[in-house]
Amino acid sequence: MTDDELVRRLPRLHVFGRVTPADKLRLADVMQRGGAIVAMTGDAVNDAAALKKADIGVAMGSGSEVTKQAGKLILTDDNFGTLITAIRLGRSVYDRILAYIRYQMSKLFSLVLLFLVASIFDINDGVALSPLMVVFQHFFITLFPVIVIMQDPSPPGLMDKPPRDPTQPIANRKAFVQWFAYGVLQFAVTLAAMLLAPGSMSPTEPNVPMTTAFVVLSLGSILAGLTMRRDPESGLSPPILGALKILSIPLVVTVLSVELGFMQELLQTTSLTGGQWLACLGWSLIIPVVVEGEEAIRRRRRDARAPGVAARIAVAPRRART
Template sequence: MITGDHAVTAGAIGEQLHLGPGAISGRELQALSDEDLIARLPQLHVFGRVSPQDKLRLARVMQRQGLVVAMTGDAVNDAAALKQADIGVAISSGSEVSKQAARMILTDDNFGTLVHAVEIGRRVYEKVVAYVRYQMAQLLSLVLLFVAATAFNVNSGVALTPPMILYLLFFVTVAGVVMIAVDLGDPDAMHRPPRDSKVPMTNRSAVTYWVLYAAVMFAAAFIPLVAGPDEPSPDRPSASMTMTFVVMGLGTVFNALTNRRDPASGLTPPILDVLAIAAIPVILIITATEVGFLQSSLLTQHLTGREWLACIALALALPLVIESAKWIRRRHATIPATIDTQHAVAPVRAIPGSR
């Protein structure tokens, strides 16, 4: 909390709000060098009797440490710090200067709205990342499948027929996108520190996981093509190529189901709505192998119960790898100390004597 009030008054208010110990006045702040200020910042939570220059300096020092800085204010003297912060938030009842300098304006003057806006932003970004991760794993697996079929001359280089690929893209893959879009998002999104804005979406770690997931899906689909119950053919229905098609289809559904959240498990609730959507592409995959006109168009055929079980087992390799990788990362992640954000901004906390 940064305020023009006296440091003693500000410290008393900060104590009521449980902001943490450590109050300092603007005069004491000005006496500190930047290095000393950086060393003491973790123990400082309240700043009183500060000038506009002090607010601007605090924002710059925090940014120099690589921190994401948000600043709220309503007065003219807040404008410089609002402009400097990564996101400046003005109060609608404040001055026009502060609103011009800010990137966001709280129209209802409710800090709870700010928390909700940050939560929405995080979940939207996570959906975009999940969509890219899902699509890249999907497309790379298809590329690997055809490259391997061509390199090893499997089925004359035809891993799937063109109608099979179009069927997967238009009906199965699209359903996966819908599964990601309707997901409510990770409930722990606000309990994680802000992401590093300097790390792009296509960073080394992300690309590594894309390739890993694609390799698993490719391997699962390639096995029935080379070791299926019959000889695959590019111009007539075969059980081997049909199994490859089914494994790719089921793998696509599992890919969307588990990759819709990261690092949280994709199997955490609420999941019933997502499973209802996932049932649609599964039914379409079954239909593609059982309905006559689709069999002749896609070059698929009826599969036995054992062949279906084999397809399901192979397709399950992808969600097993995805969930295992996320579990390992969660185990090794450093969980920072956090507070309940909804409790922190609850209006009832403004009432004297409340907690």
């Protein structure tokens, strides 16, 4: 059988008998040239070459030392079901890394744009927030949404997703556009709240507009952490109680930083009225509403384009045709 004929028949073939080490190596090579991600399991010395060639070589814990050295993954319990657990764990960790980068990059873009626009258009002499406000944001506000992202349990349907493209880096063009768009959203909301707040601005004296910008950015960062912890799944889907408990801490810290006297002196903030607090909350809610709406649109497009293949089908290929 030629390689071209083998490529055509591979989608209908699931069991190969009496294969030699050279046959195993050839199968792995042909499938890779066809664009497939190849996983190979083995326990004997004659499996080592194919294990080395495969994208994911899985060696049995009871196998030979040569096989273990050639493989990238060792099943210490010799249980193929452990592979599903490993894939689920890997996907969960990867999603959390993406969520962390997405959250931090969007926050970074929002701050850069805020100070850049304030400097270009001479808004409050180029001082959108005091330096201590920015430092306070990073150490006492942003920290808690990051904890929520890192502790977020795996969302339902994690194993129904199709495999990601291994050649696509984390910082790809699509991801960069998303980070920038979320950053522009947070920047626009914060700047609008600052410009429309009552009172005059001052780069050196506490004032309502700059305090409003600080509060809106803080509340927006808290809510953004809640909604950006999953993508494109909704960040408001359960379990959510644990995340809300953690995010209540920076919420209280934000209120205290505006209303306590010594915090006002430290951060150059001033007390806000009840109406001004409600206005800040209203501005901040724009961020999760837009993010959740954008994620809902992408989920609808994804579901309409191609449903995922469940893990139980992936490990039993014949079921995919029933």
